[in-house]
Amino acid sequence: xxxxxxxxxxxxxxxxxxxxxxxxxxxxxxxxxxxxxxxxxxxxxxxxxxxxxxxxxxxxxxxxxxxxxxxxxxxxxxxxxxxxxxxxxxxxxxxxxxxxxxxxxxxxxxxxxxxxxxxxxxxxxxxxxxxxxxxxxxxxxxxxxxxxxxxxxxxxxxxxxxxxxxxxxxxxxxxxxxxxxxxxxxxxxxxxxxxxxxxxxxxxxxxxxxxxxxxxxxxxxxxxxxxxxxxxxxxxxxxxxxxxxxxxxxxxxxxxxxxxxxxxxxxxxxxxxxxxxxxxxxxxxxxxxxxxxxxxxxxxxxxxxxxxxxxxxxxxxxxxxxxxxxxxxxxxxxxxxxxxxxxxxxxxxxxxxxxxxxxxxxxxxxxxxxxxxxxxxxxxxxxxxxxxxxxxxxxxxxxxxxxxxxxxxxxxxxxxxxxxxxxxxxxxxxxxxxxxxxxxxxxxxxxxxxxxxxxxxxxxxxxxxxxxxxxxxxxxxxxxxxxxxxxxxxxxxxxxxxxxxxxxxxxxxxxxxxxxxxxxxxxxxxxxxxxxxxxxxxxxxxxxxxxxxxxxxxxxxxxxxxxxxxxxxxxxxxxxxxxxxxxxxxxxxxxxxxxxxxxxxxxxxxxxxxxxxxxxxxxxxxxxxxxxxxxxxxxxxxxxxxxxxxxxxxxxxxxxxxxxxxxxxxxxxxxxxxxxxxxxxxxxxxxxxxxxxxxxxxxxxxxxx
Numbered sequence: 001x002x003x004x005x006x007x008x009x010x011x012x013x014x015x016x017x018x019x020x021x022x023x024x025x026x027x028x029x030x031x032x033x034x035x036x037x038x039x040x041x042x043x044x045x046x047x048x049x050x051x052x053x054x055x056x057x058x059x060x061x062x063x064x065x066x067x068x069x070x071x072x073x074x075x076x077x078x079x080x081x082x083x084x085x086x087x088x089x090x091x092x093x094x095x096x097x098x099x100x101x102x103x104x105x106x107x108x109x110x111x112x113x114x115x116x117x118x119x120x121x122x123x124x125x126x127x128x129x130x131x132x133x134x135x136x137x138x139x140x141x142x143x144x145x146x147x148x149x150x151x152x153x154x155x156x157x158x159x160x161x162x163x164x165x166x167x168x169x170x171x172x173x174x175x176x177x178x179x180x181x182x183x184x185x186x187x188x189x190x191x192x193x194x195x196x197x198x199x200x201x202x203x204x205x206x207x208x209x210x211x212x213x214x215x216x217x218x219x220x221x222x223x224x225x226x227x228x229x230x231x232x233x234x235x236x237x238x239x240x241x242x243x244x245x246x247x248x249x250x251x252x253x254x255x256x257x258x259x260x261x262x263x264x265x266x267x268x269x270x271x272x273x274x275x276x277x278x279x280x281x282x283x284x285x286x287x288x289x290x291x292x293x294x295x296x297x298x299x300x301x302x303x304x305x306x307x308x309x310x311x312x313x314x315x316x317x318x319x320x321x322x323x324x325x326x327x328x329x330x331x332x333x334x335x336x337x338x339x340x341x342x343x344x345x346x347x348x349x350x351x352x353x354x355x356x357x358x359x360x361x362x363x364x365x366x367x368x369x370x371x372x373x374x375x376x377x378x379x380x381x382x383x384x385x386x387x388x389x390x391x392x393x394x395x396x397x398x399x400x401x402x403x404x405x406x407x408x409x410x411x412x413x414x415x416x417x418x419x420x421x422x423x424x425x426x427x428x429x430x431x432x433x434x435x436x437x438x439x440x441x442x443x444x445x446x447x448x449x450x451x452x453x454x455x456x457x458x459x460x461x462x463x464x465x466x467x468x469x470x471x472x473x474x475x476x477x478x479x480x481x482x483x484x485x486x487x488x489x490x491x492x493x494x495x496x497x498x499x500x501x502x503x504x505x506x507x508x509x510x511x512x513x514x515x516x517x518x519x520x521x522x523x524x525x526x527x528x529x530x531x532x533x534x535x536x537x538x539x540x541x542x543x544x545x546x547x548x549x550x551x552x553x554x555x556x557x558x559x560x561x562x563x564x565x566x567x568x569x570x571x572x573x574x575x576x577x578x579x580x581x582x583x584x585x586x587x588x589x590x591x592x593x594x595x596x597x598x599x600x601x602x603x604x605x606x607x608x609x610x611x612x613x614x615x616x617x618x619x620x621x622x623x624x625x626x627x628x629x630x631x632x633x634x635x636x637x638x639x640x641x642x643x644x645x646x647x648x649x650x651x652x653x654x655x656x657x658x659x660x661x662x663x664x665x666x667x668x669x670x671x672x673x674x675x676x677x678x679x680x681x682x683x684x685x686x687x688x689x690x691x692x693x694x695x696x697x698x699x700x701x702x703x704x705x
Contacts, residue, residue, distance in 0.1 A: 042176025061267030096142025096237030146198030
């Protein structure tokens with residue numbers, strides 16, 4: 001190998017090493033407001049009236065008020081106000097994406113003040129119709145509420161002008177509310193995990209909590225640690241699978257596990273990915289990258305712990321709820337003597353006349369905790385919370401009869417093993433109706449967490465019957481296993497913030513190796529052995545052999561097109577080094593670049609194969625290896641092979657693929673213009689022109705054999 005080739009090879013190695021060791025900074029600047037010293041403590045609300053043992057709140061999420069979809073605001077005004085009047089919650093939590101911030105074609109993403117004005121007017125109307133105090137409404141910012149906001153609190157930050165939190169002067173990124181009732185304290189801590197600088201979609205898909213935000217959340221969650229009867233709930237917009245870690249590698253999960261929350265309430269994902277977007281977190285999970293199922297598995301020694309043990313399990317539930325945008329979803333969450341349960345409502349079919357929310361026993365699929373096994377064993381020390389079946393009922397009409405049925409599903413046909421009427425807890429200043437029924441709860445101990453199912457039936461004064469969902473329960477605290485679908489696992493089970501960097505570097509290494517390895521082999525080989533594998537005759541060969549030979553030939557022929565090869569290499573380096581397209585290997589832009597590489601390689605391979613076929617027909621020989629392999633006449637080739645190569649159908653197909661790539665690339669450029677209000681020809685000329693130029697040059701270079 002001559003000196004020039006050795007220098008070229010060394011240069012390639014140096015560039016490759018520089019790519020791998022390039023330090024990448026992930027800055028997460030903290031605002032001055034976050035850096036100020038914060039004292040714990042928020043709003044404390046004394047919940048008066050019956051029932052004394054229960055409080056309940058309402059959650060809404062992902063309203064997406066849009067000037068292009070006025071029905072979303074219309075339905076919220078129509079249904080939610082009367083529903084809240086009937087439910088009479090102690091809190092109303094709206095967990096982000098209050099407005100849509102998108103154009104009709106979904107390309108332009110920035111704040112629209114008209115949508116925010118509509119949000120303010122509709123929420124004021126809902127509050128008025130519900131008869132509730134505005135002080136109990138808390139609305140958080142979502143990623144859609146930050147589209148195109150250069151700085152929080154700036155002129156384009158309409159959240160700071162029209163949201164309920166802003167109008168009630170609730171400053172800061174963390175909000176704390178404590179509900180006191182019947183000797184229990186119920187702490188709710190909400191936080192804004194969006195970035196300080198609001199990028200436009202889809203680059204702001206993740207929440208970015210800072211170290212200071214985590215410290216503030218930790219401080220608020222610890223304010224009642226001296227209390228023995230405290231239930232802790234956190235609420236935010238982003239699921240943990242879409243929340244990034246801080247520079248120190250800390251995350252929301254670490255803070256939540258430290259305080260062993262009962263639940264974290266969030267939104268963001270909507271119901272299009274599935275209805276089982278729930279996840280149970282434990283401190284002993286073996287990996288930070290994924291979780292295969294809703295449950296991580298309970299520790300085997302929990303039932304061996306003494307009732308006098310003060311060790312508490314580190315755990316919490318993550319409950320993503322459906323969206324109002326398409327699903328018209330609303331959630332009621334209740335806390336009954338420390339037991340947390342919920343029911344999800346769907347207003348797509350109209351208003352609800354009667355709502356039933358069983359508060360005990362809990363659903364063994366989505367509400368059971370690790371500590372439930374310990375609570376069951378130590379029941380005599382916890383009072384009488386197990387001795388009654390309990391349910392909340394909200395109704396526009398008078399309820400005259402409520403009954404509970406428990407089904408044993410072990411036989412082929414489920415049988416009723418408990419059928420009992422329920423009585424309403426009477427008292428002065430009732431906030432809602434709680435119905436109870438005594439039962440022999442120890443009779444339902446069973447090693448199967450889904451053997452018994454609970455259903456509540458309510459009949460109103462007009463004879464209309466309403467039913468709750470049939471729920472499995474386990475009185476001894478066991479958990480029924482529920483598997484995610486692949487779509488649910490994709491958005492809830494994968495920790496994308498942790499997966500991103502290993503996946504990014506792996507993909508970059510793979511793409512770069514496809515360029516460098518053939519070039520190195522081409523430089524090192526003294527003879528051109530690739531031509532020995534060029535077989536224009538299709539007869540007697542399998543599809544697998546054709547694909548393997550074609551891929552090998554494409555890899556070996558692409559480095560011969562020096563200008564095209566260097567162009568693809570420079571484009572990969574551009575995607576890596578320039579921050580405004582950093583990480584786009586996995587987006588449509590990366591797919592287009594990878595497809596471009598494949599098509600150009602296929603063009604080079606097709607040209608070489610056609611050249612050998614052309615030489616074979618003319619009876620010429622190019623070198624000794626060809627004389628050994630192809631020293632036959634043109635009559636040796638089959639008719640099918642003649643038709644394919646003479647008319648160059650493969651090349652015509654590649655031209656069609658090239659046209660598709662160019663069309664897709666043009667759409668990406670158009671989306672760039674609409675989304676970022678920029679001129680891609682001036683602001684991003686490499687991205688705009690590199691792929692078309694490479695494709696057109698490859699077509700020109702491979703036009704003739």
